[in-house]
Amino acid sequence: MSKLALHHFETLLWIARLGTFRAAAERLNTTQPAISARVREIETQLGTALFRREGRGVVLTARGRQLVQDCEPLLAGFERVLLEASGYAGATGVVRIGAGEIAAATCLPAFVAEAKRDLPGVTLDVTLELTARMLQNLFAGTLDLVFLAGPVADPALRLVPLGGVKLVWLASPAVVAAGGFGRPLTVWSLGQQSPLHRVMRRSLERQDLSWRSIDHCSNVQTIIQIVAAGTGAALLPETMARRAMAEGALVEVLEPPAEGIEFQAAVRADEGDPLVLDLFERASRHRIG
Template sequence: MRRLALFHLETLLWIARLGTFRAAAERLNTTQPAISARVREMEEQLGVALFRKEGRGVVLTAKGRELVRDCEPLFAGFERALLKASDFAGATGVVRVGAGEIAAATCLPGFVNAVEQDLPGVSLEIEIDLTARMLQQVQTGRSDLVFLAGPVASPGLVTAPIGAVALVWVASPETAKAGFDAPLPVWTLPTNSPIHGAMRESLAANGMAARGIATCNNVRLLIEIVRGGRGAAVLPEPMVRADLASGALVEVLPRPAREVRFEAAIRAREEDPLILELFRRARTLRI
């Protein structure tokens, strides 16, 4: 009978977190058959079933839950001790990072460069997405660290504010010359975006109406649409700063009173020392 090793416990903890053998295999950069083999080895060694099938996924048995509860802090403490001894210089692994377009265009490049320089054994997998989806991803453990448009209130997350971005009303010079006495043609992000809410608040504050509100979930595409003379939009100032400086876009209304605030977030139950270290670094960022 084979003795259990640390990779067996790591496998157990990731299956428990992600809910399927397939997801754990992806997270650990191995195959689903390899994950299944590790589970069989654990169950044979311990003489108990750790998982039972439920639908397309698996759930822990009572013994499995007990083992996870006992082993999770021990495994995290072991990793923490090793990483602390090397001042994290020997850290290795893959960390999945989620970010919105605004964070990706502002603070994320510097963060990535610092991680690559200080922690060369750590690989970052970055996914650009909307806040609502990133929230779901980090809560289920499919993302490790996310940069969200906030404020975010969730008992399952630990968050840290990292700054705010001003918003501006912009249009092409040709659109601006046409004047805005008539209702505006407006482009914006979807309704679940704080920028959409800021746009509506700003129109109301200026006593204006839109001639129709079209949505697009990609900020860079919105910039191209507005630059092409298709209407006006409320956009993050850092992402149109170069276009404003060059004259490709101009400001057409007073800036919205609301800024978009950003937060870094991880799971409240996160114990992986590497992810905790990256969160410590992320909370020092400023957009």
């Protein structure tokens, strides 16, 4: 066994999690040929195949599944001991974080500032996505930690609440002066799978309002600009629309809904990387709004 090192087992675990040699190479900041070479070294040393090709990906053999099951807690424990011994000051690696636009405009900057102050050797790769897409990427292993608009409930996730935001119905002063929802308006919202869109539809239905159309944009700040220009109305997070309201560019056009949007930080329930778990614990101390 002297030919095998920790990086061999780390490679094995990431291929098992992500499903392809290419994805594991990206996660470990190396090349696909290097990953293939490590797998060959493990299989040669053990005298058995650990993966079989299936389509464009790979799946573990029975022996490979057993090896992953046995090694994963050992590797996680070893990494945790080293990180705790150094107070995490020497931590390195890339952690991929997903966040919605509302989280990115509220709690994410303070979280990132704390992480970079305490973990200077860690690279943070932040992607802005809608909740549905973030969940797909988290389960696929291409994201490690996410800030979700929810609520989300899934036994495959470890979740912590981050608080919520109040929502307000806004339009330009000209639209309100012309009668607001007294005539059919264009309503702007995020995509249909977003929690904001679902609250918006429920609010319209409860007030028995008519509208010309529901148009979509993937960016809240752009929706704010569109509505401020006099094109319809939108249900918006008060925290993000506060400046436009203070400047008089947007005013309330309807009573706000009683429900807001709650946020959560999430990792996979089986996440064993001590660095990801440390960042998850740090995320729990930050609040939306």
